[in-house]
Amino acid sequence: MLKVEVYRYNPDTDSKPSMKSYDLDTQGKDLMVLDVLEMLKDEDPSLTYRRSCREGVCGSDGMNINGKNGLACITPLSECVKGNKLVLRPLPGLPVIRDLIVDMSIFYAQYAKVEPYLQNNTPAPAIERLQSPEDRAKLDGLYECILCACCSTSCPSFWWNPEKFIGPAGLLQAYRFLADSRDTAENERLAKMDDPFSVFRCHGIQNCVAVCPKGLNPTRAIGHIRNMLLQRAT
Amino acid sequence: MVTAVTNLGRSGVYDWLIQRVTAVVLTLYTFFIVGFILSNSPLDYATWEELFSQFWVRIFSLLALVSLAAHAWIGLWVVLTDYVTTLTMGSKGTAIRLFLQVVLGVVTVAYTVWGIEILWGL
Ligand code: SF4
Ligand code: SF4
Numbered sequence: 001m002l003k004v005e006v007y008r009y010n011p012d013t014d015s016k017p018s019m020k021s022y023d024l025d026t027q028g029k030d031l032m033v034l035d036v037l038e039m040l041k042d043e044d045p046s047l048t049y050r051r052s053c054r055e056g057v058c059g060s061d062g063m064n065i066n067g068k069n070g071l072a073c074i075t076p077l078s079e080c081v082k083g084n085k086l087v088l089r090p091l092p093g094l095p096v097i098r099d100l101i102v103d104m105s106i107f108y109a110q111y112a113k114v115e116p117y118l119q120n121n122t123p124a125p126a127i128e129r130l131q132s133p134e135d136r137a138k139l140d141g142l143y144e145c146i147l148c149a150c151c152s153t154s155c156p157s158f159w160w161n162p163e164k165f166i167g168p169a170g171l172l173q174a175y176r177f178l179a180d181s182r183d184t185a186e187n188e189r190l191a192k193m194d195d196p197f198s199v200f201r202c203h204g205i206q207n208c209v210a211v212c213p214k215g216l217n218p219t220r221a222i223g224h225i226r227n228m229l230l231q232r233a234t
Numbered sequence: 235m236v237t238a239v240t241n242l243g244r245s246g247v248y249d250w251l252i253q254r255v256t257a258v259v260l261t262l263y264t265f266f267i268v269g270f271i272l273s274n275s276p277l278d279y280a281t282w283e284e285l286f287s288q289f290w291v292r293i294f295s296l297l298a299l300v301s302l303a304a305h306a307w308i309g310l311w312v313v314l315t316d317y318v319t320t321l322t323m324g325s326k327g328t329a330i331r332l333f334l335q336v337v338l339g340v341v342t343v344a345y346t347v348w349g350i351e352i353l354w355g356l
Contacts, residue, residue, distance in 0.1 A: 079303060161316065195245060196236075197246070197315075198235070229247050230247055231248070
């Protein structure tokens with residue numbers, strides 16, 4: 001029997017959040033955490049969480065699994081369970097809407113701030129803007145982000161200043177466009193991040209790198225942005 | 235762009251750069267002083283006096299003092315804007331942080347001026 005503890009909170013009926021315990025027979029199978037949640041929901045339909053693709057592509061089921069942020073759908077029990085116990089909590093640092101569902105507004109607002117789309121002030125070519133294979137390769141490790149928020153919500157700097165620090169997810173995307181050979185707005189982009197919070201609140205704690213389910217490295221991207229800001233200023 | 239007026243430099247880059255440069259100065263000064271003490275032990279007043287009678291030592295010391303003041307301001311400013319905010323302390327957060335920043339500023343200036351007095355025997 002696997003012992004599962006889930007964070008429960010329904011603002012309409014509960015005065016404060018609580019942990020609810022379940023006992024689950026996994027029949028010795030190495031299930032994914034999402035499978036466990038689905039089984040619990042069969043038993044207790046009031047249990048609430050987000051999910052969609054169930055294969056690590058949509059980024060909906062980011063949550064805190066035994067103390068570490070990750071995607072429930074691609075985290076096997078063998079990877080996270082210690083002492084036959086599974087503890088599930090919502091992503092830390094964001095307001096809880098209900099149970100494992102958090103309000104991601106501030107996370108998306110930070111994403112919007114970096115203007116995550118190509119900007120180019122030269123006349124549009126007849127067919128498409130071409131890019132050499134080498135320039136295209138510079139976007140590897142950046143474009144794969146699925147915006148699951150596992151990284152930003154594991155970052156202490158983002159917990160303390162979610163309105164001012166862009167956070168690892170937003171900054172990874174900021175660098176994705178700074179590094180794109182087809183984008184011409186480099187200077188304008190950098191000018192908007194040259195304050196003590198947006199980029200510089202990152203202290204290289206690297207929690208973001210440790211949790212990213214896609215194996216991306218926001219800290220490295222942030223280092224590149226910092227170097228670009230330094231170069232621009234000195 | 236997030237605006238901030240109480241940080242030391244004019245931007246995040248300035249603060250970051252000042253923090254690194256002052257750290258280097260402080261490291262060099264620490265090695266210098268500790269090295270001097272170790273190579274002159276047992277240290278007596280005359281040797282110490284002799285060291286600080288040299289102009290360049292006083293300039294180096296002043297540089298270290300100013301670096302310490304800048305380094306402390308930037309570092310503690312970051313700590314205060316992380317932990318003493320309206321998010322962590324409610325509506326009083328900003329007032330408390332401003333008060334602590336004023337205290338920090340007064341202490342920093344006082345130590346720096348006092349240090350200069352000692353160095354030049356004013
Ligand atoms: S490296 Fe930077 S962005 Fe990543 S968790 Fe640490 S402080 Fe946050
Ligand atoms: S960088 Fe990784 S952890 Fe962060 S939002 Fe993107 S996919 Fe998720």
